[in-house]
Amino acid sequence: MRWVRRFSEIGLEDVPLVGEKNASLGEMVRGLGNLGIRVPEGFAITAGAYRRFLRENDLEGPVREALSGLRCEDVEDLVRRSRRIQDAILGGIFPDDVEVEVLRCYRELSAACGEEHADVAVRSSATAKDVSTASFAGQQESFLNVRGEVQLLEAIKRCFASLFTPRAIGYREDMGFGHFGVGLSVGVQKMVRADLASSGVIFTLDPESGFPDVIYVASTWGLGENVVRGRVVPDGFYVHKPTLREGYAPLVRRRLGTKESRLTYDESGHRTVENVPTSVEERKTFSLPDAEVLQLARWAVLIEGHYGAKHGRRTFLAIEWAKDGLTGDLFMIQVRPETVHGAREAPKVKLYSVREKGEVLAEGLAVGNAVVSGEARVLQDPGEIASFRPGEVLVTGMTDPDWEPIMKTAAAVVTDRGGRASHAAIVARELGIPAVVGAQGATRKVPGGEPVTVSCAEGETGRVYRGALRYEETEVDPASIGRPETRIMLEVGDPERAFGLARLPNDGVGLARMESVLASWVGVHPLALTRFDSLPPRVKLEVSRRTQGCEDRREFFVDRLSQGIGTLAAAFWPKPVILRFSDFKTNEYAGLLGGELFEPREENPMLGWRGASRYYHPDYREGFMLEVAAVRRVRELFGLKNLKVMVPFCRTPEEGERVLRVMEEGGLRRGDDGLEVYVMAEIPSNFVLAREFALLFDGFCIGSSDLTRLVLGVDGGSERISSLFDERDEAVMKMCAMLIEEAHRAGRKVGICGPAPSYYPELAAYLVERGIDSISLSPDAVVPTVLRVLDVERSARKGAG
Template sequence: MDKLYWLDQIKLQDRAKAGDKAYYLSRIMQRGYPVVPGFVVSAEVLREFLETLNSSEALVADLPHSSLHLDVNNWRQLQQVAGRLRQEISTAVLPAHLLSTIVNAAKELESAYLIFRPSFVVPTARHGIGNTSGLLESEVCRCDEQAIALALKRTWSQMFRAKSLLYWQWAGIKVQQINLGVLVQPLKNAIASGSLNANSSEWEILATSGLGLAITQGDVLPDVYYIHPVTGAIRERQLGNKMLAYCVNDTAAVASLQTVPASPLTSDDSNLVTYLLDEDQQKQYALPEEYLQPLIQLANQLVKEIGTHFTFEWTLSCDPTRTLYLTQVSTPQATISNFHLLKGLAAAPGRVTATAHVITNSQQKPEPPPKRVILVAPTIAPDWLPLLQNAAGIITEQGGLTSHAAILARELGIPAVVRVGHATKIIQTGERLLIDGDKGEVYRLTREAGEAVERGKGDKGTGKQGDVFTNLSDSISSSSPHLPMIGTQLLVNLSQPSLIEQVQSLPVDGVGLLRSELMALNILEGQHPNTWVREGHQTQLLERLREQIMQFARAFAPKPVFYRSLDWRSHELLSFNDSLQSSTQSMLGERGTFSYLQNPAVFELELAALAAVQKAGYSNVHLLLPFVRTVEEFSFCRQKVEQAELTQVPQFQLWIMAEVPSVLFLLPEYVKAGVAGISIGTNDLTQLLLGVDREQGQLAKAFNERHPVVMGAVAQLIQTAKSAGIPCSICGQAPVLYPEIIEQLVRWGITSISVEPEAVERTYLAIARAEQRILLEAARRQLNQST
């Protein structure tokens, strides 16, 4: 049948019918490169299938010939049309002769599972954007007649989903001009998978365990290798964050991986499953060392074939041959020609397109920028919070994942990319940008490209404050009845009353960290708290603090709310006019409880506000003291707490942050002095143990919360707290950035984990997996002992 094209036989004249993806793969396969075999169901088969659709609806009946000119601004109509077309395609019956031919070809691949990859050719778009990556997705199915028919129809139907129709319409492409082929290949389990991105100055290899889906789904941070393109030497390598992997749902294969299988990928797709990597695997590079050089050699050979700029995806097979296969190859013709990419560090999730507003001087607080712009600055100070309330996104030249810019962005639910070198010099105010906070990418757009992405952003979210949390809330609410029970408490970090409503529906046990500094910035009107006191406005400030805290107490009652008292470093509030501030630019400053000894007036106001909340009938608010250096500092604060009569409420608890290394040696003394619990702040604990300022992006490699010293300190704190009979929480970024340590925390005996709202869902599931695994191990040990 000339409507099927085997990958090793596709010719130039077949390109339009087989599609670009299959054509490029066939081209290198025929030159002797290791490519996974397969065949293409040509575009002619889709046209023949569409001709067979029997429908009284004019829209469906005329589908092969319709240009589908829709009003793309009418989202309801667009969704309805897309839904109707896809339903019609998915429920239609494939002609028997077509299906029989395809099934027979599939059986020749000798694989229990198949992957259907869209491979198409489209005419030149009127705006010059030729990249359709991610527009159509692959389908996985078992190798049987019914599954093959459904997978093929699902692949075809993606051409008619809402975002596809939107793209065709904007690009000026008529549906009948699109030649959509489907590349069918065997899908077998892999030891490792990834990609290699090549240009004339550097190659980048990404690698993860199992199938490459873990990278495309964003479930892992892959290992990265940077390669010199001429010598093939490894310039640098970075171990990723890989807790899970994907494989096909083959019991024997999963067992051979010596892992603990997790739940299926989705409730309606049992073809793929995730599996947990054990601790040793997580600490190792996914790509075995002996296969790294062969992969580099493959890239060297391809340079001679297709030039210096290309990308290919690869997989290392699980079969006895342990072969490195290429699964996809693309060249610059498929890149977005009018996008200029800047790379940084993904700091807060989300994707948004907006106008840039560049701030070159971070030493003083700027004037309020226009609403819904992307702020571009060298760095961002905490007192910039009011400026960020209406921002669409954040880009900074400096900082890391625990910098103020990153924390504020995650708190507000807006995308952020930090450590973008020379961003304030490259980007100009008024320029259209797309920032991807999931990938750490910033695109400078032409006007036309910006308008296109803006119209198409409905599938990816707007980055508007609260959208991340609203979507998360909806997702979890719909699945809550099916969430497994967990024994470890999951708490949330908050500061903004405006986010309470979205967070209330999340499966959390309370607020583990109420950041008073960010909360107070909403009420201080640009004046330092000391200024309010000095000018005699204590009563007004007390009432404002009480009202702010009351909102959280009321919303979460009877669940606990841990209010952390103010902890500002002097140089973080440069815009506050206060003569009492230190002029030094110290990394530490006169911060934490030490500052209360120096000037207790503001701390006493905070205690009075907490007492007022108690008198209003809320006994769920507790106090968390920040940056405690000595037992004497704690005892001073406890005395102030007693004077404010907070301890007269039996439920009240006085905790300390465990972030100064001295607490490792003094914790038993703190407990004797009255500490009721501790919360580990991994951000400050890491920088003090390793001597690294977390605000300095160039030192990011040295700031490692997984360093054995840091993890050893965390383990010691948890175990000492357990011995002393007090609860121990953790509220730093470590569990979010490195979810693989959650199992260690649970094993050590952590009582609660507190994370930002956007991380609640994945942290909940990570805790559930960890507890399930620990229980399973305990049950097996008991069974072995009994036998």
């Protein structure tokens, strides 16, 4: 009987013989080598050789005895039994025929590599009669930089022994596997000198959300065991699979890791490998260039396709890769199925209701539809962050961007002031946490340090109750809900949540705010980059620090912005993603690094220099051209043609024409390659002159908050008149109806964004009855609003019948 198989002799059908890891290596060598995918040479010692080793050393009896009466909950006893078994295995001797065959293959491998004793990796590969519900990944040991015949045989025995580590024994007990029903194969593979370069892991889906249309590449300096074992924070890269297959270069996102150490060969000879600290420069530098990230992603797509064809179903994979520092070549060194997300169902949506009465401490406008309980923490200043504990309810006067670090860890937010368009409301929606805004006197009425219940599940009024009340949480499966004729789209501002949100039922993104991406992913005023030489020394120093590693500061802006936008477009591809160009007001632009140098002070920024009026103005035009360049990169380099753009706060048709001309000068022409350009409908002139605007733009998106302010002449933030701010006012609703009618007459689409349709069922019904094409919602409002819209459409059909 043969105890060793070369990788070229095995494939996926040989899992019982050589385990999943080794069978997958053989599959890549045998089935994919002709496609240019490099796999280091090697061979597999069969599970039969392992069992022969146990028999020849009379180990089965002692192993059974050591496991007799095992109770895994007694950890100390489990460790003692494990140690006894491993010591017995390590004291065994290889059967002569097994040893001869192993050493012959090792000598042939060394000769093929031009070495006397090749440096190899020795890895465990578990086998079982039924592995469909099992994952042995990470349970058994691997050994790197093994050299020479004595070291090789010792490493193989240590792999055999690792089948009986405490975690491996406990796993088999939990899964109901017999300890002798699982065997062990050992793979011996030529080392790739990644200690002189980089290595890591590839997932053929997003490992966090399970989003299936990206390749995620993790990379670090040195040998990849640091990534596999979680010892370092690696660099992360996301590549969009569908447009990669079309020949584009859609590296939509990079994330710089800290890469604290490098696993390298131990030149002292005391150990085979050692971890050494990385330099400051290495930590600040990506460990893999873009071109090689894309090459790895192309290989991963080919491997995923090959495995899917073999299995007859879509199969997601986890792949280990390495770059040889001597030759510069890339290699795939391991592949296995990804088992965490592969079979995950679409997410269920939670609906809430309070089940008992309680004392109402404060009331305001509800943001979100959740109910949470937690200890209240009343703060007056974001500088008090040290006193705030994750999971508490933040109670404060109002919030601005300085509060966001606290808000990200809060269970809920309650503010004295603010409306549905306030900072607190917007950020709470994006974070997916409930908020009660405009709860006058909350900082006085809500006692700090006591438990409270925040309810946003009782209509438009949000309430803060004393104590931790009982509430009910119901999950709804979106797949069981019908889809309305009216398109239900999302409002998304945070690219980091995009892959998860894409799993909700949706028809795309009706509003993606560029300013959200600009603030969080760039953080620097665009003119501070285009006019860097004019900056005062202090600001220049900080801009240099932020843009470190990027010689062209314009490129820093375009690169960062295109990554954020590209992530959003990739998440919802091929559905439309409508990106609104930046709509910061002057006081908000001034908050960006260097912004105070370029922004005028205005008495009323809401009605000042914002939106379209900035894009063609000589004092901002060059900044807008950077936004245009980022959009072009997403559409042309990444291939994400589902990205559309929208012009906000466009006061006159003449302004619209000027903006379109500037876009064309930057290489974005409406209609080219399917580019659609929309306009926000938020100023009365957009409605009165709807026909003229329809000649310039492909569609309208009603901004209900600004429209209500300007139609009614109400500042929603003014406490004395805030009660007059109501999107359901007859004048506002008539304006919407007028726009829908005029736009449809001109063959243009109309949508609405903002929270109003989700808070006011009657407004949603009114718009649907008048034929609005789409409603864009915050993610938490999707399921409730879908149900309302379906009811309206059913009623309309009955009435028509």
